Amino acid sequence: MKFYYVYVLxxxxxxxxxxxxxxxxxxxxxxxxxxxxxxxxxxxPLELIHYEAYKNAKDAKCxxxxxxTTKGKTTLKTMLKEFLVLQ
Numbered sequence: 001m002k003f004y005y006v007y008v009l010x011x012x013x014x015x016x017x018x019x020x021x022x023x024x025x026x027x028x029x030x031x032x033x034x035x036x037x038x039x040x041x042x043x044x045p046l047e048l049i050h051y052e053a054y055k056n057a058k059d060a061k062c063x064x065x066x067x068x069t070t071k072g073k074t075t076l077k078t079m080l081k082e083f084l085v086l087q
Contacts, residue, residue: 004060006067008050008076011043017076018046021064025051050080 005025009018009032018040022028029048035041054060066072077084 009046
């Protein structure tokens with residue numbers, strides 16, 4: 001069974017959230033934390049704080065795109081409010 005993932009990473013050291021999309025969440029998370037990704041290497045180490053799994057790639061990509069909008073970022077911060085307050 002194949003899934004497509006939308007995920008949110010948070011930097012341990014800086015106030016930074018990253019939203020991404022992948023077919024292999026474990027591999028992708030490892031790449032981010034091994035400084036292989038230009039977009040996140042200055043923010044590592046990162047922790048996985050949220051993910052969603054989809055059976056359809058287009059649905060997952062649409063959700064990722066939404067989370068990257070201003071409204072989507074507000075939604076994410078509302079969804080993860082309790083976690084983010086405790087950090």
